[in-house]
Amino acid sequence: MEGVVALNIAIIGYGVVGGGVYALLRDGALGIYVRRVMDLLPIAGLEDGLFTDNIADIISDPAIDCVVEAVGGLHPALSHVTAALRAGKHVVTSNKELISHALAPLKEGAAMHRAQLRFSASVGGGVPWLHNLLRQKRGDTLLSVHGIVNGTTNYILDAMGNGMDLSAALKDAQRMGYSEADASADLDGLDTKRKCAISAALAFDAIVEADSVPTLGISAVRKIDIDTFAQHGLTCKLMMYAERGDASLCAYVEPSLLARDTLAAHTPAHYNCITLCGVQSGALSFFGQGAGRHPTAENIVQDLLDIATHATYKDPFLKPVPVDNDMERHPYYIRTSRKELLSGIDGEDWNGALLTKPMAVTALHALAKAIREKDPDAFFAGVPGYDELCHERSGKV
């Protein structure tokens, strides 16, 4: 590698991911040396002198070049990361809540102090998605990004497709360690929404508030829905979608009904499959484990190696861009016991549910909100209007 430098790091948070990063680096073979590990309580088996429970031991130590933030959640991660960047230390994190909430100010802080802020593992777990997104856009214009970015919900939908029910599938996902501590962040689409906001920010140089991304989750999906989809040759996946517009961008999260001949429909278990459409490249898809200790820790180590070798890409300047989903229209599956709420909406009967004619995403998400206030068990899924291979949008060969 040209310009290899030894990198001295501290790891904040010795949980699944932080512990995984330590395990990958402890022999020093990669030229990256762990000098401090911070957690609330002493860690058994750690080398002498590494442990601290005091952030000041890290921030004020000039020998530490880089901090791996593996605490998760917004606080105290935000203050730790802010302090590290102010001290001129690089930061690597997989924290999607932190990045989706504070990307723009953190990037400014990093630039001011000539530090790098990398967060590849915040979207896609072990998939090198954000790295490739940034690399591709150096020489191409990205038109859209879409895909499966939540391992827990994919695991659950895959298991339900094999006959399991929601609660059993969720228990399995938790037992395998894929699910977040609070499963509702996964099931309600909150995690996917954050990853959509981060992906759209980097793809389109935009400040995207996660809360401005309309989101439908899968907590109300039932066996009857999955069976109905199967009868129509469709597979249900929780997807994010974002597309460049003129003065706005399109961005939403919803369960999508995919034809069986698509790549995304064949994403099993806790895997993720994420696609960018470039004017020159057309569709490029990236597939791998979207959750789990080893892949996520590995993605963090790859960020560290990029910093150590100066092989990082230009950070985009972000400007606020509003989300507007009025232009995107496609059919929706709506299952509700309160049929009177669907009066005036045209469509086809699917085992007692309604498959609508194409509707604007904005209108459907507003309708879904109204229906769910009266029927929390209602379930909604879109039939994607986009072309998985980007044929309509990118340059023809």
Added chain:
Amino acid sequence: MEGVVALNIAIIGYGVVGGGVYALLRDGALGIYVRRVMDLLPIAGLEDGLFTDNIADIISDPAIDCVVEAVGGLHPALSHVTAALRAGKHVVTSNKELISHALAPLKEGAAMHRAQLRFSASVGGGVPWLHNLLRQKRGDTLLSVHGIVNGTTNYILDAMGNGMDLSAALKDAQRMGYSEADASADLDGLDTKRKCAISAALAFDAIVEADSVPTLGISAVRKIDIDTFAQHGLTCKLMMYAERGDASLCAYVEPSLLARDTLAAHTPAHYNCITLCGVQSGALSFFGQGAGRHPTAENIVQDLLDIATHATYKDPFLKPVPVDNDMERHPYYIRTSRKELLSGIDGEDWNGALLTKPMAVTALHALAKAIREKDPDAFFAGVPGYDELCHERSGKV
């Protein structure tokens, strides 16, 4: 980008790919400037002063930092590239014949003259496969690589799956510009074998002679084969496969019969889908257009951007490693009119063809050679013994 430098380049060969690279760079917006374009005959519409038909105008020009070789074939590409590296110029090429034939000496030449040799587009067309393979192995150990790396044969097999016959599908592929000038390099698996050798070389730091990779192609595939596979729920794809061994490596190319629930089975048209299995990452797959002017030119431009920003990865030191496929065993489909040649081989009747019990790859490829001498229309396909998700071989989550 840190350390951006303007890069002055020459393009040798103004065909589909070379012309595509010129079109992407002509406005100079990426900080990469085309200073010379070489071809046999003058090029209409080129800016004044750019054209030359004399390689010396490029090699002896100290203002040119980097050469894009887009001639294809072994000669004169090899002498042009060798001369450029000797003059200390970086080289970017998509020429798989050149790279599979001469990777080790070219890399040595590049290192001696402190020049970079990049060839991402030589495998996978527009898929950032070799880039990600090199990036991943910095911090992970790669156990195997496999996938679809030839756009023409994938286009043909996909079209045959939709009812077209071989010759009509081939004509379509040629009309779309996916097929090489000589289609037999695609159909007989020669192109795939070269890409297998290049991928294995980078994955396992090995000098792999393309001719040491046993290869079966698809020139004898017929509608009856495709129909038989469909009856058994299988899809036929031409695949490369390579796996790390102790003192040897496993490497072969053959038509593979894939279950419909695999990712690779859903690779349409001229797309490629290529997978690495890492100890930490597990399966990582990369999907995109494997042929065509825009994606291939874009991949070359990405290599140029890596050189311009010093964002390139350590080149492996290559040592000779023998290919040994004795240990890999799986069932094979064999269709031949000379049934007497199959005597003593156990198996199941598949519409008059034989599905064998698991056989060693070495043994089957030797048998296939013997059968094809007497029956050139015989067709062979393997039922992969490897796990698409690498579950058996990589670290569990």
